[in-house]
Amino acid sequence: MSNLISGAKILLECLVREGVECIFGYPGGVTLPFYDALYDHPIRHVLVRHEENAAFAAEGYARSTGKVGVCCATSGPGATNLTTGLVDAMMDSIPIVALTGQVSSKLIGSDAFQEADTFGITRPCTKHNYLVKNLAELPQVIHEAFYLASSGRPGPVLVDIPKDVFQGHYQYQPVNSIHLPGYKIHLDGHAGQIRRAAQMMWEAKRPYIYGGGGVLASGATKELRELVETLDAPCVLTLMGLGSLPSSHPNFISMPGMHGSYASNMGMTECDLLIALGVRFDDRVTGRLAAFAPHAKVIHVDIDPAEIGKNRAADLPIVGDVKRVLTKLNKNLQELAPAMQAANSGSRKEWWSQVRTWQTEHPLQVETSADEIKPQHLISEIDRISGGNAVVSVDVGQHQMWSAQFIRFNEPRLWLSSSGLGSMGFGLPAAIGAAFARPDKTVIAIMGDGGFQMSVPELGTIASHGLPVKMIIMNNGYLGMVRQWQELFYNNRLSSVTLDSFPDAEKLAGAYGFKGRTIEKPQELRAALEECFAEPGPYLLNVKVTPFENVFPMVPAGAAINEMVLSQPKPVAV
Amino acid sequence: MLQVISLLLENKPGALMRVTGLLSARGYNIESLTVARTTDPTLSRMTIVVDVDSTLRKQVIKQMNRLINVLQAADLSEGPVVARELVLMRVRAAMESRGAILKEAEIFGARVIDSTLEGFALEATGEAEKLDEFIDVMRSYGEIEVTRSGTVAVSLEPRKLRLSSPVATGAGTKSQSTTGVLNG
Ligand SMILES: Cc1ncc(C[n+]2csc(CCOP(=O)(O)OP(=O)(O)O)c2C)c(N)n1
Ligand SMILES: [Mg+2]
Numbered sequence: 001m002s003n004l005i006s007g008a009k010i011l012l013e014c015l016v017r018e019g020v021e022c023i024f025g026y027p028g029g030v031t032l033p034f035y036d037a038l039y040d041h042p043i044r045h046v047l048v049r050h051e052e053n054a055a056f057a058a059e060g061y062a063r064s065t066g067k068v069g070v071c072c073a074t075s076g077p078g079a080t081n082l083t084t085g086l087v088d089a090m091m092d093s094i095p096i097v098a099l100t101g102q103v104s105s106k107l108i109g110s111d112a113f114q115e116a117d118t119f120g121i122t123r124p125c126t127k128h129n130y131l132v133k134n135l136a137e138l139p140q141v142i143h144e145a146f147y148l149a150s151s152g153r154p155g156p157v158l159v160d161i162p163k164d165v166f167q168g169h170y171q172y173q174p175v176n177s178i179h180l181p182g183y184k185i186h187l188d189g190h191a192g193q194i195r196r197a198a199q200m201m202w203e204a205k206r207p208y209i210y211g212g213g214g215v216l217a218s219g220a221t222k223e224l225r226e227l228v229e230t231l232d233a234p235c236v237l238t239l240m241g242l243g244s245l246p247s248s249h250p251n252f253i254s255m256p257g258m259h260g261s262y263a264s265n266m267g268m269t270e271c272d273l274l275i276a277l278g279v280r281f282d283d284r285v286t287g288r289l290a291a292f293a294p295h296a297k298v299i300h301v302d303i304d305p306a307e308i309g310k311n312r313a314a315d316l317p318i319v320g321d322v323k324r325v326l327t328k329l330n331k332n333l334q335e336l337a338p339a340m341q342a343a344n345s346g347s348r349k350e351w352w353s354q355v356r357t358w359q360t361e362h363p364l365q366v367e368t369s370a371d372e373i374k375p376q377h378l379i380s381e382i383d384r385i386s387g388g389n390a391v392v393s394v395d396v397g398q399h400q401m402w403s404a405q406f407i408r409f410n411e412p413r414l415w416l417s418s419s420g421l422g423s424m425g426f427g428l429p430a431a432i433g434a435a436f437a438r439p440d441k442t443v444i445a446i447m448g449d450g451g452f453q454m455s456v457p458e459l460g461t462i463a464s465h466g467l468p469v470k471m472i473i474m475n476n477g478y479l480g481m482v483r484q485w486q487e488l489f490y491n492n493r494l495s496s497v498t499l500d501s502f503p504d505a506e507k508l509a510g511a512y513g514f515k516g517r518t519i520e521k522p523q524e525l526r527a528a529l530e531e532c533f534a535e536p537g538p539y540l541l542n543v544k545v546t547p548f549e550n551v552f553p554m555v556p557a558g559a560a561i562n563e564m565v566l567s568q569p570k571p572v573a574v
Numbered sequence: 575m576l577q578v579i580s581l582l583l584e585n586k587p588g589a590l591m592r593v594t595g596l597l598s599a600r601g602y603n604i605e606s607l608t609v610a611r612t613t614d615p616t617l618s619r620m621t622i623v624v625d626v627d628s629t630l631r632k633q634v635i636k637q638m639n640r641l642i643n644v645l646q647a648a649d650l651s652e653g654p655v656v657a658r659e660l661v662l663m664r665v666r667a668a669m670e671s672r673g674a675i676l677k678e679a680e681i682f683g684a685r686v687i688d689s690t691l692e693g694f695a696l697e698a699t700g701e702a703e704k705l706d707e708f709i710d711v712m713r714s715y716g717e718i719e720v721t722r723s724g725t726v727a728v729s730l731e732p733r734k735l736r737l738s739s740p741v742a743t744g745a746g747t748k749s750q751s752t753t754g755v756l757n758g
Contacts, residue, residue, distance in 0.1 A: 018744065068746075095746075119588060124595055128642045131587070143743040148642065150746030178745070181737040182584060182645040306636035 004169040007135045008037035011099070011161070013172060014142035015043060020070050022436050023099075024048050024057040028074020029114060030101035033166035046436060046465070049457035051078050053429035055085020055156075056418075058096040060433025062089075063416045064391055064441075066219065068149050069096040069433060075103055076114030079121070079160070084423055086125040086156045091420025092240060093217055095154035097145050098122075102162040105133065118160045127155030135168040139175045147178050152185040153304040154217055186303060189320030189328065197299045197316055198332035200273060202340035204297075205347035207233040208271035210256065210285075213240030213419075214278015214302060214322050221245070221412045223326035224277065230333045232348070234355050236264045238279055239404055239419040247388060247408035253355065254364065257285035258555045259401040262362035262564060265555070267355055268293050269562040276300045278322045281311035282420070291560030301325050362553070362566055364405045373522050375474050375545040376402055381525055382444065382472060383407045385533055390442040390470075391416065391434045395427030395451030398480035401551045403446050414441070425454030428471065432458060435467040442470065442533065449475040449499050449542075456508075462538045463512040470532050473542045475502060475518075476549070484550045488569075489557075505542035516540035576605055576702075577631060577651035578727045581620040581644055582735070585611060589643040593620065596637050602626050606659075606702075606724030617645065621657075621726045623702075646735055654730035660723040661705045666693040667716040675715050682708040 005013075011034065015023075022044045027035045038045050048054045051073040058069030073082050079100040089096045103112040119131040128148050130141045138161070145157040201207055209231075215224050221244050228235045228251045235245055236256045245252050256264040265287075268274070274296040279285070286292040289311060300307075300314035301322055308317045318325055367374040379402045386392065388410035394400040394417050409415055416434060418426035431445035447455070452473050462469055479497040486494050509516025514537050519528045525543070532539040553564035583589050590609060597604055605623040612619050626634065631649060638647035650657075661684075667675055672694075679686065679696055682704070688695035693716065698708050702725055712718050 120591070123588065123591060124599060129588075133587075147741065147743070147746040176743055177740045178743055179738075179740040180642055183642050183738050184639065184736065185738070304640065306633065306640050310633055 003171050005172050006033065006037065006166065007138060007161070007168050007170065008034045008166040010135070010138055010170060010172050011142060011166070012037055012041050012043060014139050015070070017174065018068070018143070018146045020068075022046060022061065023070045023072050024054040024061070024433065025072030025099075026051050026054055026074065026078060028078050028101060030075045030103055030163040031072065031078075031166070033163065034072070034099075034101065045072075046432075046461065048429065048432070049460050051081035052084050052425065053432070053455070053458050053461075055082045055096065055098065056088070056423075056426050056429035057433035057436075058098075059085060059089050059094050059426075060393060060416055060430030061437040062094050062096055062433075063430065064413050064434040065437045066413060067095075067437070068146055069094070070099065071096060072099045074101045074114065075118065076116045079118040080116055083122060083125050084421075086122055086158065088418050088421040088423045088426065089156035090125060090127065092418070093154050093213055094156070095149040096156045097149050098126075098156060098158040100158060100160045101166070102131065102160045104164040105162045106164070108162065118158070122158045125156070126158045127153075129158040129160070131160045132162065132165050135165050135170045138165060139172070140178075143175050144178050144180065148180070148183065152183070186305065186319045187321045187324055189301065189318040189325040191328065193316060193318045194325060194328045195332050197318060198329055198336050199340070200297065200299060200316060201231055201275065201333060202336055203344070204273035205344050206270060206272040206351040207231055207275060207348075208267050208273065208296070209233050209235040209275045209277065210238070210268070210279055211235060211241045211244050211277045212238040212279030215241055215244040216412050217278065218303070218321045218323040220278075220323035220326050223323055223330060225249070226330045227326055227333070230330060230337070232352075233275070234267055234352070236260070236267065238282070238285055239417055241279070242404060242415045243409035243412045246410050248410065253359070255404050257282075257561065258287070259405065259551050259553065260285075260561070261359075261364050261405070262553055262566060263355055263358035265553070265561040265564060266358045269560070270354070271296050274298045276314075277326070278302060280307045283311075286311065287555045287559055287561035287563075291562075366406065367549075368522065369546070370522060372546045373520065373525055373543055375399065375476065375549050376406060377522065378472075378474055378525065378543050378545055379403055379406045379446070381529055382446065385529055386442070386444065390414065390444050391431070391438055393417075393427050393431035393434060393443065393445045395445075395447040395455075396422045396424045396481075397448040397451060398476070398484065398549075398551050399446055399448050399474035401481075424451040427451055428455035428458050428469075431469045431471075432461055432467060435469050443468070444470045444472060446472050446474060448480060449473055449477065449502055450479045453499070453502075459508070459512045459540075463514060466537050468536060469538050471538065471540045472532070473505070473540070475542050475544050476547045477502075477544075478547060481551070487548070487550070488554075502542070505540050509538070509540040514538040514540070516542065518542040518544065520544035576623050576625055577649070578655065578657055578725060579622045579624065579631070579635060579638070579647060580650050580727055580729065581622070581638060581647045582612070583618050583620060583641075583645060584643040585616050585618045586643055589618070590620070592641050592643060593622070593638055596634055597622075597624065600630075600634070602634075606722070608724040608726050621724070623725050645737060646733070648729065648733060650727050650729050655727050656730060657701060657725050657727040658699050659702050659705055659725045661698045661708065662687075662721045663696045663698070663709070663712060664693065664719045665696065665712050665716055666718070671715050675712070678711050682711075684708065
């Protein structure tokens with residue numbers, strides 16, 4: 001019976017067929033048979049130090065390449081540890097496949113050791129999930145999982161595999177076709193709607209392009225650029241969309257929303273046509289919804305019909321893949337241009353001069369000081385060194401928002417940010433994923449002192465593999481973003497936001513066998529960063545910055561996005 | 575007025591939870607839910623009765639349609655539809671009211687399925703509101719015990735069922751802008 005092979009080997013065979021090169025994971029009792037098969041298999045397994053980070057690393061891999069990231073965990077605690085990463089991938093539509101071990105089929109439901117209802121727990125955390133009941137269905141399920149993760153609106157898919165399925169033997173037959181009758185993907189937008197959209201675009205006096213993660217997911221950067229240039233419209237990109245138009249492009253304004261620039265938000269508020277591409281009108285972008293883009297007709301292009309009209313009604317909905325829709329749309333625009341382009345060119349000129357005025361009135365300001373390192377100064381120095389070319393993985397908080405404001409990207413997939421879920425502890429493991437996926441790139445992890453301390457164990461992974469990740473901590477001694485809210489909205493009663501102990505970076509890095517350093521003088525900044533980037537291996541640079549700096553502009557919760565607070569409010573005399 | 579959502583879904587473990595999870599995650603209550611196999615044993619028909627305003631309902635139905643196991647989710651709240659429910663009931667009644675109970679049962683089109691010294695077991699089908707009345711009337715004769723099936727409904731308009739065709743394995747890995755090379 002030489003044709004019979006084990007479930008663990010069948011799984012690996014399927015992963016090879018899906019082009020998997022690397023799995024981020026952590027072994028355990030029920031995955032022993034799988035790890036035994038991995039032992040002498042060409043697929044690389046990266047042992048992270050916590051399963052949550054396996055999911056984040058898989059996301060970093062996926063976000064930086066567009067390929068499916070793969071993570072693996074054992075049953076019970078291993079699987080439950082994955083959940084934050086799954087929800088994170090769900091919120092940001094990132095294609096990952098999670099493989100979890102489960103107790104043997106006959107023990108399921110018996111409160112067996114390390115049993116958890118992974119299938120039930122992860123149902124709302126995934127695009128789809130599976131519990132493999134018998135080995136015969138394993139190949140089908142694995143290929144379906146990869147197909148679901150990477151097609152349509154991408155997302156996380158989990159496959160829960162009982163130990164006996166790994167251990168069983170079966171005649172392996174490669175699966176060549178997937179049939180999911182209920183999985184509807186709408187790729188091509190409605191031709192008539194697209195034509196109508198092109199007309200509306202030429203008819204608009206104040207068109208405004210609002211691009212998001214969907215542009216990157218569909219690989220539509222070239223098409224977006226063509227649209228922006230054909231129409232010569234201003235373009236803002238969401239936290240998820242950064243990099244889909246080069247930051248240096250003259251039509252790129254910046255990020256809109258809660259910490260968006262003045263010009264971005266004023267443009268949203270004053271435009272008469274909002275061209276929304278692969279976005280979901282998140283509350284962090286729209287502010288008070290009733291006051292959002294009040295003068296605008298909305299064209300909304302998205303692959304997911306459930307996004308259309310969810311938050312803001314679309315005057316012209318187009319359900320389809322952004323790339324395919326834009327390809328047709330650009331053609332339509334060209335065809336209509338001779339007849340339509342000239343009519344509003346005067347108004348559009350005025351619109352541009354209005355946008356440029358907003359930009360010069362309140363630019364995003366890099367503050368510097370002679371005595372302290374201002375956080376914005378740090379971020380802009382990182383930007384200078386990156387020059388728009390490095391992969392930048394951020395954590396969550398003030399440093400993330402300043403990074404979004406000041407760091408430029410020449411290409412897509414360089415910016416890795418937990419955006420929809422805002423999961424602290426994302427930055428370092430996502431950078432690890434990117435370092436494996438993009439060895440051709442410098443990989444920078446910018447973290448707060450809070451988020452970094454959620455990720456410290458991963459220094460072990462970095463050390464094991466000598467990953468040349470440039471870890472930069474914007475250390476303000478606080479859970480800065482929460483402190484900012486407490487200062488501005490809770491009478492500066494700083495409740496549980498002080499981080500008054502932080503390890504000596506040089507010793508911490510040294511303990512793992514690589515270099516680290518702490519700086520606090522602006523005069524040291526440039527040289528320290530250069531040293532950090534010149535180091536061939538990992539480097540931990542702890543930068544002490546002004547503790548009480550706040551991120552501006554800021555749209556207070558519940559305000560309209562044109563009601564921004566532009567700078568630190570003056571203290572009120574008492 | 576309650577609304578009816580009708581779904582055709584794959585008869586697979588967890589499929590029911592995926593659908594109801596969309597409602598429970600929003601804190602919506604399900605008034606009734608029925609599910610059973612169709613003529614195709616791999617598929618189930620589910621009828622859910624909810625009380626959710628129309629914009630939110632539209633949204634939820636779109637999200638139901640997004641579920642991989644759901645072939646079709648449709649709002650039957652507007653448009654021609656037949657909706658029925660089944661009630662099984664035991665009514666305890668004194669001898670002197672038995673005649674009256676049978677009369678009432680007849681008026682509501684209910685059938686007697688069992689008769690004992692204590693009373694009757696009755697079966698009635700109809701629209702939910704009609705059955706509410708039936709139950710109220712019967713209660714006036716004595717102690718009752720009721721089991722309702724929940725509403726099942728069918729649209730009187732034909733609905734096009736659009737299904738996806740098979741694809742080749744690996745079909746999802748489209749339009750990838752960059753591919754990585756593994757670190758050595
Ligand atoms: C897992 C998790 N817990 C809590 C929060 C809430 N939160 C958002 S920002 C923030 C502060 C982050 O502090 P730090 O990492 O030092 O970054 P900074 O804001 O100072 O740049 C907190 C606690 C979160 N986003 N994620
Ligand atoms: Mg901090």
